[in-house]
Each structure stands twice: as structure tokens, then as C-alpha cells.
Amino acid sequence: xxxxxxxxxxTKRFGGLVAVDHVSFxxxxxxxxxxxxxxxxxxxxxxxxxxxxxxxxxxEVVFEDRSIxxxxxxxxxxxxxxxxxxTIRLFQKLSAIENVLAGCHCRMKAxxxxxxxxxxxxxxxxxxxxxxxxxxxQFVGLHDDAEQLAENLSYGNQRxxxxxxxxxxxxxxxxxxxPAGGMNNQETAALIxxxxxxxxxxxxxxxxxxxxxxxxxxxxxxxVIENGAKIAxxxxxxxxxxxxxxxAYLGTDEE
Amino acid sequence: MKNKRIVIYVAFGVIxxxxxxxxxxxxxxxxxxxGLYTIxxxxxxxxxxxxxxxxxxxxAFYALGAYTTAIINTTYHIPILWLLPVSGLVAGLAAxxxxxxxxxxxxxxxxxxxxxxxxxxxxALVNNVFGITGGSNGIFGISRPVLLGWKINKPWEFFYLIWxxxxxxxxxxxxxxxxxxxxxxxxxxxxxxxxEGSGINTAHYKLIAFVIGAFWAGMVGNIFAAxxxxxxxxxxxxxxxxxxxxxxxLGGRGSIPGVIxxxxxxxxxxxxxxxxxxxxxxxxxxxxxxxxxxxxxGILPPLPRKYPIAKVLGREGSV
Amino acid sequence: MELFIQQLTNGLxxxxxxALIALGYTMVYGVLKLINFAHGDLFTIGAYLGLTLLxxxxxxxxxxxxxxxxxxxxxxxxxxxxxxxxxxxxxxxPLRTSxxxxxxxxxxxxxxxxxxxxxxxxxxxxxxxxxxxxxRTAIHVFGLDIPLIRLLILLTSIVMMIGLYLFIQRTKIGxxxxxxxxxxxxxxxxxxxxxxVIMIVFLIGPxxxxxxxxxxxLYYGQINFTMGWLYGLKAFTAAxxxxxxxxxxxxVGGLLLGVIEAMGAAYISIAWKDAxxxxxxxxxxxxxxxxxxxxxxxxxx
Numbered sequence: 001x002x003x004x005x006x007x008x009x010x011t012k013r014f015g016g017l018v019a020v021d022h023v024s025f026x027x028x029x030x031x032x033x034x035x036x037x038x039x040x041x042x043x044x045x046x047x048x049x050x051x052x053x054x055x056x057x058x059x060e061v062v063f064e065d066r067s068i069x070x071x072x073x074x075x076x077x078x079x080x081x082x083x084x085x086x087t088i089r090l091f092q093k094l095s096a097i098e099n100v101l102a103g104c105h106c107r108m109k110a111x112x113x114x115x116x117x118x119x120x121x122x123x124x125x126x127x128x129x130x131x132x133x134x135x136x137x138q139f140v141g142l143h144d145d146a147e148q149l150a151e152n153l154s155y156g157n158q159r160x161x162x163x164x165x166x167x168x169x170x171x172x173x174x175x176x177x178x179p180a181g182g183m184n185n186q187e188t189a190a191l192i193x194x195x196x197x198x199x200x201x202x203x204x205x206x207x208x209x210x211x212x213x214x215x216x217x218x219x220x221x222x223x224v225i226e227n228g229a230k231i232a233x234x235x236x237x238x239x240x241x242x243x244x245x246x247x248a249y250l251g252t253d254e255e
Numbered sequence: 256m257k258n259k260r261i262v263i264y265v266a267f268g269v270i271x272x273x274x275x276x277x278x279x280x281x282x283x284x285x286x287x288x289x290g291l292y293t294i295x296x297x298x299x300x301x302x303x304x305x306x307x308x309x310x311x312x313x314x315a316f317y318a319l320g321a322y323t324t325a326i327i328n329t330t331y332h333i334p335i336l337w338l339l340p341v342s343g344l345v346a347g348l349a350a351x352x353x354x355x356x357x358x359x360x361x362x363x364x365x366x367x368x369x370x371x372x373x374x375x376x377x378x379a380l381v382n383n384v385f386g387i388t389g390g391s392n393g394i395f396g397i398s399r400p401v402l403l404g405w406k407i408n409k410p411w412e413f414f415y416l417i418w419x420x421x422x423x424x425x426x427x428x429x430x431x432x433x434x435x436x437x438x439x440x441x442x443x444x445x446x447x448x449x450x451e452g453s454g455i456n457t458a459h460y461k462l463i464a465f466v467i468g469a470f471w472a473g474m475v476g477n478i479f480a481a482x483x484x485x486x487x488x489x490x491x492x493x494x495x496x497x498x499x500x501x502x503x504x505l506g507g508r509g510s511i512p513g514v515i516x517x518x519x520x521x522x523x524x525x526x527x528x529x530x531x532x533x534x535x536x537x538x539x540x541x542x543x544x545x546x547x548x549x550x551x552x553g554i555l556p557p558l559p560r561k562y563p564i565a566k567v568l569g570r571e572g573s574v
Numbered sequence: 575m576e577l578f579i580q581q582l583t584n585g586l587x588x589x590x591x592x593a594l595i596a597l598g599y600t601m602v603y604g605v606l607k608l609i610n611f612a613h614g615d616l617f618t619i620g621a622y623l624g625l626t627l628l629x630x631x632x633x634x635x636x637x638x639x640x641x642x643x644x645x646x647x648x649x650x651x652x653x654x655x656x657x658x659x660x661x662x663x664x665x666x667x668p669l670r671t672s673x674x675x676x677x678x679x680x681x682x683x684x685x686x687x688x689x690x691x692x693x694x695x696x697x698x699x700x701x702x703x704x705x706x707x708x709x710r711t712a713i714h715v716f717g718l719d720i721p722l723i724r725l726l727i728l729l730t731s732i733v734m735m736i737g738l739y740l741f742i743q744r745t746k747i748g749x750x751x752x753x754x755x756x757x758x759x760x761x762x763x764x765x766x767x768x769x770x771v772i773m774i775v776f777l778i779g780p781x782x783x784x785x786x787x788x789x790x791x792l793y794y795g796q797i798n799f800t801m802g803w804l805y806g807l808k809a810f811t812a813a814x815x816x817x818x819x820x821x822x823x824x825x826v827g828g829l830l831l832g833v834i835e836a837m838g839a840a841y842i843s844i845a846w847k848d849a850x851x852x853x854x855x856x857x858x859x860x861x862x863x864x865x866x867x868x869x870x871x872x873x874x875x
Contacts, residue, residue, distance in 0.1 A: 051452065077454030089449035091442055097562055102442045106454030108435050112463060115434025116427040126435070131567055146564050169454050309675075356860050362674075363609055364859055367814045370807065371852030378849040493807070497682060504679040537690035543683025544665045551672035 004029040004173055004204050005050070005081075010059035012045055019045045021228035022059070027173070032195060032205040034219035034236075038248060042228040043208045044086055047175050051083050052076045063173070078106040080172035084162040084179060086208070092151040096142055096161055099150050100133040103168025107132075136164040140194060155182040160194070167198070174198060176207040180214050192218045216240070224248070264512070271418065275411035283410040285526050287482065290417035291475055293518040294424050296502040297511065298471035301428070303500065304509035305437060306464040307444030309362050312369030313499050315376045316346040316469035318491035320476025322380065325394040325486050326387055335400040335481040339474050346473025347466045354465040358458060373496050380488035393487030400481045413482050420478065424471065429511055431467075433560055440464055441509070498522075505546060507553030516555055579718055581836040587724045587793065589832020590731030594786040595809030596816070596824035597738060598658075598779030604755035604819040605768075605775050607674060611681040612661060613783055614806015615688035620654045620784025621797040622696055625703060639708050643792070647730075650788050651781035658780025659773055667772075685802075692799040700798050703791045727789050734782060735825045742821055747774060755819065808851075815855055817868020826866060831855075 005027040012020040020042045027033050035043050048054040050061055052073040061069045068076050082103070091099050108129055114122040137143045140160040145153060150161060159179055166174055179195070180188045188211060195218050199205055209215050215222065215236070222239045224232040226248045232239055239245055275283050299313045320342035327333055327341065357368050383390035400407045400416065407416050431437050442450035443457045451457045480486050498521060506517025524542065528535035546554065595617050602610045627633075627649055633642045665684045669677040708726070712719035742748035753761040754771040762768050790805070791797050812831040816823025831851060838850035858866065 053448070053452070072456070073451045074454050074456045077452065082454070083452055085449065085452070089446050089452070091445040091449065093445060094441060095559055097564065098438060098441075098560065101438060102450065102453040102455065105435060105439060105442075110435045112431060112434075112436040112467060115431045115436040118430060118434075122434070127567075129435075130562055130564075134564065134567055143568065146562075147559075149559075165453055357856065360859060360863050363603070363818055364814060364863060364865070366609070367811055368856050368859060371811070371856055375849045375852050378846060382843075382845050493803075501679055501682055504675050508675065533694060534690070536686055537694060540683045540685070540687030540690060543686065544680045547676050547680040547683065548665075548668045551669060551676040553676075 002029050003027070004064065005206070006060075006062040007046070007050070008060040008062065010046065010049055010061065011057050012042075012049055012054055013057050018228050020049065020056075020225075023225060023228070023230050024059075025223045025230060025233055027204060027206055028221070029204055030199065030202065031221055032199050032207070032219050034215045034222045035206060035208050035225065036210075036215055036222055036239075037225040037231075041225045043225060044177055045228075046225070047083060047177055047206075047208065050076075050175065051081060074106065077169050077171075080170075081175065082166040082169040082171040082173075083175040084159070084166050084177055086177040086181070088155075088158050088162060090150040090158055090161060090165070093149060095147050095149055096137060096153065096164075097130075097133055097146040099161055100136050100164045100168045101129055103136070103165040104129040104132050106169055133164075133168055136168045137161075139167065139197070140164045141190075156184070156187040159183065160191075163194070163198075167203075171203055173204045173206070176205065176209075178208055178210065180209055180211045188214055275414050280410045283414050285523065287410060287413050287417050289518050289522045290414070290421050291479055291482075292499065292502060292522055293515050294417075294421050294475045295472055296499050296506070296514045296518050297421075297424055297428055298468045298475070299499045300503050300509065300511070300514050301431070301440070302464050302468040303503050304507075304514070305432060305440040305444065306461055307440075307508075308358075308461060308464065309366040310369045310465070310468075311366050311493075311496050311500050312371070312373035313468070313472055314491045314493070314495040315369075315373040316350060316472035317476045317479070317495070318373075318376055318380065318488075319346040319349050319469075320473030321480040321486050321491070322388060322394070322476070323473065324477040324480040325397050328397050328480070329394060332398070335398060335477065336402060339477045342477040343470040343474040346476065347470035350465045350469030351462065354462055358461045358465070370493060370496070373491070373493055377488050377492055380491070388488075391488060393485060395485035397480050397484045397486070399484070400478075407481070413478075417478060417482075420474075425511055425515075432509070432511070436460070436463075438560075501543065505543065505553060507556040510553065510555050510557035513553050513555035513557065517553070520554075576718055577840055579716070580720070581840040582833060583720050583724055583728070585833035585836030586829055587727040587731075587832070588836065589812075589829035590728050590735075591786045591789055591793075591828075592805070592809045592812045592831050593825045593828025594731050594734060594782045594789075595805055596813040596828045597735070597821065598783045599810050599813040600816070600818055600821060600824040601751070601775045601779045603813070604821075605751065605758070605772055606666070606670070606677075608666065608677045609681065609810065610666075610779075611678065611806070612665070612684035612688055613779065614802035614804075614809070615685050615692070616654055616658055616661070616780040616802075617783040617787040617790075617805055617809075618692055618797070618799060618802035619657060619688065620650050620780075620787025621791045621801070622692055622701070622787075622799075623653050623784070624650045624788035624791050625701055625797065628704060628707065634707070642707060647785055647788055650784045654784025654787075655777040655781040658776045658783075661780075662772065662776040685806075689799055689802065696799065698799065700796045703795050703797070705795050708792060723793060727793055730789065731786075734785065738778070738782070739821065739825075741778075747771075751775060811851065811855055815858060815865055817865030820865070820867045820869075823865055823867035830866075 003026045008024050010020055010023045023046060035046060037043055049056050052071055056069055060067055063079060063081060108125050110122040110125055134143060137146055140163055142157060142160055150158060153161060180191055183191060192214055195205055219236060222236055223230060224239060224245050231244050231248060232242045274286060295317060302308050302310045323342045323345040324335060324338045327338055328335060353372060357365060360368060380388045381391045407413055439455050439460045442455055443460055447457045502517035502521045503514055505520060507513025525535050525539055528538050531538055598613045599610060602608055624646055627646055633645060661684055665680045666677055669680055708723050711722050713722050713725060742751060750766045750771050753766055754768050758768055808831060812827035813824045815831060816827025834854050835847050835851050839847040842850055
């Protein structure tokens, strides 16, 4: 097993508030890793630092032995990291298939002139992209809703559509921010299957989740942060029995 | 439904094509102006309708194209139509330079900056910048275009030049909006954080949207200069930009048929209301308010793009 | 030095007028996120109503110069406020839940409507204000003659701005306006009547704009039905310069824009006056993308 992503002393401050405080951890290639912690612990901020939405004040983000901390988000995506958002951010007024085609974008080449004049390469590429997009929709089970507007999908399906869009970028590493948020038990169970299938495609998964049943069942490795700092790391079993983690969670009345 | 639309479009196209045969020179000239504004508004539609950038300074690029043509034509006597791409390039390059530092501004901040641009350019033209723009009198003596040996002079001749250009524009822009490029603009319009997070270089696409829009506006400037043979700064004031802005929003953001209809309404209605004499613009203003209340997305909002989904799924099923 | 002080006071007086109009833009923007393009025309209406009242009521027979101006200002403000509230009710309220740009077109339509209504009623030619309303005297300050009216304009606009600021900061309605500007939904849940807040904003903003119209009539002596466009554009620029939605920002932006224009006209070139103002605006926005006092909120992702 090799290290795919490595965070080193990552720190982010907002004014006087230290949102992320010297956080370091590694993600092994091919694993499913959970990032957990009480609300407001800084989990999403860690994600935003990895994906380039925020710039770290200190520390390093290394992906496949390359520092990515100063790259723009779209470039990080084309290097092979994609994500979903905690507050669903789909293109609500566009159809499901077009949402997934957004993910295909970074693997396509046609520019504006090719769009106007449609040389054979452009037509081929469009067809290819449509096939990829439909495959990803099928992968998450939404192929029957391909022409529905994103805003007309149920909450759970919107989460799945975001995952399909992220997969369409052909990532090696996918970051899921509360993928089970708003899902019922049945949908969550299916999601766990989907997450495993993603990993079986060779894509490493890092996720934030509050649903502990999902975290314990799906993840092989957990990182716990509280108040921006890492307080524990290990297998789900080890984390469950870690006194510091129990204290953090009981203190905030989480599960 | 789809067939009905096509029938309407074809009928409209045929009537338009034949219109110079039954309209007098005045109305043909009105249609020529509608045509110029249609092309201008289609080019603005890329920026405002598809990319969702609040750009209220499109007349600036139009002016650059017209003045480029006027200056080069009157100084070096280079034929007008050769200057068509040159005018587009000058306007496009200007957009590239100007838009880069302001492209990240949000909504209304971008709006006022683009208004500022059009005003700065107009003032520069009035003040005879570099001594080549002729000040507030403008430039006269611009020659007529010659197309394949035919000198374009009369309104009906310009009609076919302008609407021919409009047809090419419609054809190309329709393809453009149904391509990877067009989709990218819609993604960043809907949510630019999500677009960037899906791997789209949003700053790049905003910039290119500006460049393409400006390139086309510059080319329209070229035809406008040839049609008028005299141009002055007042043809490119802030109000012209507002008119274009209204055409796109009234017709339907991101909708080519909507923008064409918008041009006919915004330029044509005041002509039709002429019987109300001085009250025509009053009625027009009220019309716009009422129209937006009843058709908030514009009169003809865009239809969703179609993809051959069944075809692809069918093929996959058989494999 | 004399030129400098003359231009400074002149710039501040014009800037005060810009600021009063800018407040209308910024307050409406604060609660509705709408650029009220018809606001400049409300300013024009204020100027014309002032003229009508001045020439028909014969106030000068009963009151001294300052009494006339105060009574006139109150009447103009009241009338323009009513027009403003009607505008909101007819042209904006039906569009409150639709896309922002739809409301912009409605606003542009309303602007065209108002402009042409004024033209139809008063004619297209310039109208001249009676020039003997306020004494045309000058005041000696530091050996300089500064027109009294200029100082009065500046003083009035500052008094109005302070009044508005206190109203927004200290009163219950002001608090409601601020709350609605931050989060309409939350304000509603807290029992604030957002419809009423919006109506109040559409009373106050146009009232200030109308007052500014009257001031321009008194200061420059002549008015035209299209002047709302230019002043509206300038005031909108001022609101953006200060950071749109921010009330002190509109005041600072207005005064600053007036001074920049006056200085640019005096020291660089009068022909380039407006271009200089826009260049400064663009440069400021490149450095501070949300204006001088606008909040720099990082978008929550």
C-alpha cells in the first residue's frame, strides 16, 4: 500500500479563529477513510483545503508525491481529486445528464471553435462523453432520471447525482462531504454499497459523515478532529474505544 | 410541439427573406437595424445569457469595431469586408485585456464596471483620443462594402448582407451553445463554485465568453460603419448597451429565438407605436414592466438541450 | 490653493447630492438585492415637483427663503416617497421571487416610463428654477468667497445622512431594516413584517432622492427630464464605490465621487471628468472587489 494523499501540519485561520490546527494524516491508496468529529470541528474546512477552495496558512497537501496546495480547484480536479458538497451544489436548473456531463468536461478537449464547426474529433468526443455520463448515472442508479431537472430529484437522489458528477471526472481520489445527509436507512444502506463499489473501481474514498453506522460499516480507517485539531486516528474499533473520542462526542451530545 | 416550432421558424424565415419585396425602404431599414441588433444581442447573449455575467457595456466593443473599420478604411482605403475580421480581432483583443482584471467581480460590481467601460470609451472618442477618432463629429466618408464585385448600397442590399450575417451567426451560436463550451458557461452561471469543483476553469471560460461576444460585436460595428458611412460617439452610448441588455432579458436569457424576438420587439415596437407619437416610449416602458411580470424568464425561454440518450442506452443494452 | 478649496467644497456639495441618491440605491439593494434603475427618475420627479410647487403655491409670499425651502423639501419628499412606494407595489413586488435580472428589466421599463411621463407633462426642453429663492450671497471663509447655497446643500445632505444613520441604527424600524437586509427569511421568522420593511425602504430612498432632485434644481437652476440617468448612474457608481448595501458606504462613496470629479475636472481635464471618475472606480474595485466599506465575505462552501 502506498500513500495517495498526505496532509502535513495543515493550518487555516479565519481572522482569530483557528479552523484547522496543524492537522496531519495520510490516506492510503485504495482505502475508505472517514473524517469524523463534532459539528464545527473543521472537517469541511479540511476538505476545502485539499480541493483548493481555501488556501492553507501553513502546511502541505501532497497528492501522489506532488504538492497541490497552491493549485486552482479545477486543476486539482484534473489531477484526479473530485468532491461532493455538504450543502448539495448541483446545477439545479439543468438536467441530471448535463450535471454529470459537467464532470466529463475536464477529460474533454473541444474548445469554442470546435463547438461551432464540429470537426469529427469533436463529435466523437461528445458521443464518448455522453456514454461516460450515462454510465455514471447508471452506476448510481439514476439512468431513468437522466432528463429530469436536478431540482426535481429527491434529496437522496440529488446526493447520488453529485457523486455521479464527481465520478465523471475520472478521479483517483473522491471526497464525499456527508453523502448520507438527508437519506433514509434504506438509501443509506444502498449508499454504503455504492461507496464500496467506488473503491472497487480503484478510487480511494475520503468521507465526512455523521451517520455512525455508515462510518463504522464502510470505513477502514478513521481520523477524528475536534476544534480543528486531530485527536485520534485508527481503525473503527480502536476509535470506538478511544477515551478522547468518547469524551469529545459525549461532551457535545453527538451519537 | 417541436414540429410546430420548426414550422413557425421556417415560416418566419421565409417571410423575412421575402420582406424587401413588399416593404418600402423605410421599413427595410428598420429591419436592417433589427438585424444588427439581433447579431449584437446574440453576441451579448453568450456573455449575459449563457455565462450569466452582468455586462451592460457591450456598446464599447461595438464602438471599437466600428471605429477600427472607419479609421483604417478612410486612412488606407482597405475594402470594408476585409476589415470585418480585423474589427472583430481588435474588439476581441480589447475584451481580453480589459476583462482579465475585472472578470472576478461579482454581479453588480461587474455591471457598473462594464457601464464605466462604455462611458470611458465614448468619452475617449468624443475627446478625439490620439487625434484619430474625429471627436464628437465622428468619422465620415466610410466606403460601401463590395461583396463579390457587387457594391452594397441600397437598404435591400444591406438587408441581405446583414441578415445573411445574422443567419451565419445563429447557425454557429446554436452549435456553440450545444457544445462543451456552451455547457461550461451554463455551469458557471448556475453555480461557479460547483463548476470549478467539477473541473471547469471558470475564469478562463468567463474570459473567452467575453472575447467571443466582443469579437462579434466588433464585426457588427464594421457593418454598421459601412451602412452609415458616418459614425459618431453618440451611436455607442450607454443607452445602446441598455437596449441590448433589455433585448436579451426580455426575449429570454440563453435563448436564440428569444433574443431574435426581443430585437424585433425592442426595436420594432417603438416604430409601430409611432402613431402614439411622443407617448410611444411611455407605452414601451409600461410594456416592459408588464411583460416581465407575466413572463419572468423572458418571452421565449430556452428549451433544454436534447441528447440522444435512448440511442446510447439502446446500444449499451445490446452489447 | 484657492482653486483647491473651491473645488473641494463644490465636490463635496455635488457629492452630498450623489450620496443622497446613492442611499436609495443601497437601501433597496440591501433588502431586495435589486438595482432600482428607476431611482434616478424618482430624483428627476423630485426636481420637477419642486419646480411645480414652487411656481404654483406662491410660498414666497408667506415664508422667508429658508422656510420656503424647508416646506418645499418636505412636500417633495412626501410626494416622491408615494411614487416610490407605488413603483415597488406595481413593478417589483410581483417579481420578488423571480430571477434578479427579471426585476432589473422591470426597473429599466419603469425608468423609461417615468422619464417619458415627465417629458410628456413638462416638455423636453430645459426648465429653469426661479433663481431668487435662496440668497445668492457668498460667505467669506479663510479669505475665500464660497457661495452660501453650496454650503447649505452640503449641510443639508449631511444632516439628512446623519438623520438616516441614527434612524437605521437606533430605532426599531431601523433594526428591522438591517435584519431584513442580512437575512429575509430569518427576519420573517423573528416576526418582522418584511413587506412593510420593503415598503419603508421604498418610502425613505425615494424621499431622499426627491430631496436631492430639489437640491439640484436650486443649486444649478435648471433641470431636464433626462438628468435622472446621469445622476442615477453617478449615484449608483457611488453606492458601488462604497460597497453596495452598505449605508455609510453610500455616503462615503457619494462624497468621494463628488470630490474626485471636481478635482479631476480642475487639475486634469474637464472633458475627461466622467472618464476619470470611472477609472478611479475600476481601480478601486480591482483592489477591493466589494467596494471601500463592503464586507469581504468568503463564500461558505
